[in-house]
Structure formats: C-alpha cells, structure tokens
Amino acid sequence: MNAPLALGLDLGGTKTAGALITGDGTVLARARAATPAARGARAVLGTIADVVRELLAQAPGPVLGLGLGAAGTIDPASASxxxxxxxxxxWTGTRxxxxxxxxxxxxxxxxxxGGSPRIEAVNDVHAHGLGEAWLGAAAGAPTALLVAFGTGVGGSFLVDxxxxxGGHHVGGHVGxxxxVQAAGLPCSCGATGHLEAIAAGPALAARYARLGxxxxxxxxxxxxxxxxEALASRVVQAAATAAGEGLAGLANxxxxxxxxxxxxxxxxxPTWWDPVLRAYRAAALPAVRAAVPVKASLGGDAATLGAASLLLRGTPPA
Known part of the structure; x- marks a missing residue:
C-alpha cells in the first residue's frame, strides 16, 4: 500500500486513544488504554507505546510516525x-x-x-482544532476558533x-x-474568577453540590x-451564560x-445550548454575531485525526 499512513494519539489523564489514519483522513483502526497517570511519565510513555504497537500490527504498510495530542502546555518545536x-x-519537562x-x-x-518514526506533538485541544479544521466543522474556514467545554475549558485559534x-506555548488557554460569572470562584490554575471555574463540567457539578x-x-x-429542578437550572444557566459570554468576548x-x-x-x-446562544448574541459585536457557535462534528476522532495531520498534512503549529 503506497498511500501515506500515520498514527494519531490522544493522551488524557484517564485514557490514551489512538488511530491508524490514511492521508485522506480514513480511520483504519483504533486502540485505547487506560492512562497510568499516577505512575509518572515513564509509565505514560510506555502505555502510548503499547497503543502504538497495537495499531502497527494492523497497518497494511510502513507508517510515517506518530502525532500526539497531549494534555499540558506543549512546545511543538521540541515536542516537550x-x-x-x-x-x-x-509530566512537566518530559521530552x-x-x-x-x-x-x-x-x-x-x-x-x-525511512526506518524510524517521525514524532510530533501538540496540546490536546490544538489537536482537536486541527482535526475539525481538516475534516470537521471548521473545514474550509480561513480562520477558526475551537473552544472545548469539558473537564476543563480550552481552545485553539487556527489560521489556514x-x-x-503563542510566544510561550500557552495560546488557547481560554479557560x-x-x-464575571466566576467572581470569587477558585480555578484549577490557582487563581480565582476564571471562565473554567464556572463553565467546566466538574465546576458545574461542584457548584451544584456546594449550593445544596x-x-x-x-x-x-x-x-x-x-x-x-430550580437549583440545577440556576447552576446550568450560570455556567452556560458564562460560556456564551466567554465565546462572545473571544469572537469580538x-x-x-x-x-x-x-x-x-x-x-x-438545549438545556445548555440555549442559554449559551442567548448570552453569545447579547455580548457579541454586531459584526461577529453571524459567526454563531456550532457544534464540533468529529466526536472522539477529532484529536487523533488532528494529531495525525501533523505528519500527513505538514501543519505544525505556529
């Protein structure tokens, strides 16, 4: 088989997912394993290698290498x-x-x-952005902003x-x-009042419990x-409003x-989306209201596709 092949890996705190991907974005095989986070970087790298071996066993020919979308602040030039x-x-300092x-x-x-693997790496949310810009909801857009609201809040701004x-590799930390909605709330970074402190999934659940x-x-x-339920509605409304206002500020x-x-x-x-869109429209400048937030389309394949695209499409982050 002469078509280019690459491996895309998505490393998170609980799972490591991988896929064998062709040059046109076809997923030939998938594999996953639990991330042994508590055992340190060496064990995590070993698990990534196990997923890679499982995928290589299913490859119809030689593979270019592997692209990794990893949690943390990643320097893509040095893959550290x-x-x-x-x-x-x-994990900090891992080369x-x-x-x-x-x-x-x-x-x-x-x-x-060529006898040895090319290895490229990027932050996991940037990997999501790369995937959506290649084959998903941002495909064909000259500029695109992806924002992920999940365990945390992260983003990726893509040009072409x-x-x-950014200059310190922290571009995209939109959480x-x-x-304003998060005033006084502690954030995972140690500060208070950040968007992630109210709009992330765990923050939403924690606030619900804290309020009774x-x-x-x-x-x-x-x-x-x-x-x-009144309390749940109030908590979700606040989180979604913060998300919509945050999206509008970034779009502005x-x-x-x-x-x-x-x-x-x-x-x-709609329980979450409706207040998000109301808050977005209220806070967005008239000129950017047309860029209404849309849902990502690639699901769980976004990050592995995006990571593989670092090799298949030659799109290193700037």
Missing amino acids: VVAATDTLPG LRPGLSEALHDVAPAAWV GVPLT HVPS GAAVDTPEVIARAGAG ALDPHRLVVSGGLADAG
Whole structure:
C-alpha cells in the first residue's frame, strides 16, 4: 500500500486513544488504554507505546510516525511538555521525542517509513482544532476558533488550518480568561474568577453540590435542569451564560470565520445550548454575531485525526 499512513494519539489523564489514519483522513483502526497517570511519565510513555504497537500490527504498510495530542502546555518545536497539572504527575519537562523513541526501541525499522518514526506533538485541544479544521466543522474556514467545554475549558485559534500557540506555548488557554460569572470562584490554575471555574463540567457539578444539591455528576445536573429542578437550572444557566459570554468576548477579539464548540458539554442539548446562544448574541459585536457557535462534528476522532495531520498534512503549529 503506497498511500501515506500515520498514527494519531490522544493522551488524557484517564485514557490514551489512538488511530491508524490514511492521508485522506480514513480511520483504519483504533486502540485505547487506560492512562497510568499516577505512575509518572515513564509509565505514560510506555502505555502510548503499547497503543502504538497495537495499531502497527494492523497497518497494511510502513507508517510515517506518530502525532500526539497531549494534555499540558506543549512546545511543538521540541515536542516537550513545558507545564502540566496534577492530572499527570511528573509530566512537566518530559521530552517526548527521545522518550517515545526509547519506549518504541523494540519496534522493527521496517514498520516505519525511512526506518524510524517521525514524532510530533501538540496540546490536546490544538489537536482537536486541527482535526475539525481538516475534516470537521471548521473545514474550509480561513480562520477558526475551537473552544472545548469539558473537564476543563480550552481552545485553539487556527489560521489556514494552523493553530497559533503563542510566544510561550500557552495560546488557547481560554479557560483562564476572566469571567464575571466566576467572581470569587477558585480555578484549577490557582487563581480565582476564571471562565473554567464556572463553565467546566466538574465546576458545574461542584457548584451544584456546594449550593445544596446532591453530589452527582455533570450529566445528572444537566438532566435535573432539563426536568425543571430550580437549583440545577440556576447552576446550568450560570455556567452556560458564562460560556456564551466567554465565546462572545473571544469572537469580538479574534473575529473568526468559524466558531466551533466541542467537549462533553457540547453534547448536553438545549438545556445548555440555549442559554449559551442567548448570552453569545447579547455580548457579541454586531459584526461577529453571524459567526454563531456550532457544534464540533468529529466526536472522539477529532484529536487523533488532528494529531495525525501533523505528519500527513505538514501543519505544525505556529
């Protein structure tokens, strides 16, 4: 088989997902494993290597290498982890190219085009953005902003399909813009009043419990709000309003041609989406209201497709 092949990996705090992908974005195989986060970087790299071996066993020919979308602040030029949260203890400072090359030392050279793997890496939300800009909801847009509302809040601003990571590689950390709705609420970064402190899924559930609700997960709070429970409705309304205002502020500043929303909360239905869109329209400048937020379309394949595109399309982040 002469068509180019690459592996796309999506590393999170709980799972490591991978896919074998062709040059036109066809997914030939998928694999996944639990991320051994508590055991440190060496164990995490070993798990990535295990997923890679499983996918290589299904490859119809040599593979270019692997692209990795990883949690944390990633320097794409050196493929190293600049900073990471306690979700992945010991991850900060990890040099991904030598680390993964060592973990894959037993793989035969014939498995790789040229005898050794190319290894590229980017932050996981930038990987989502790359995937959606290639084959998803942002395809064809000259500029696109993807914002993910899930375990945290992250983003990626892409120009001609290339994510801008900024001078310190923290571009896209949109969860850490100030939010009036989050005044006084502690954020995962140690500050207070950031968008993530109210608009992320766990923050929503924690606020519901703190205000007197049961200790339930985010989908249950959404379901209770949809059923008309007053406290759940108030909590979801506040979180969704903060999300919509945050999206509008970013759109006002960046003026993207396409504004895409992903993450677990994007699947919450009208209970979440309706107040998001109301808040967005109220806060967006007239000229950018036409860029109405739309839902991401690639689901769980977005990050692996985006990571693989680093090799298949030659789109390194700027």
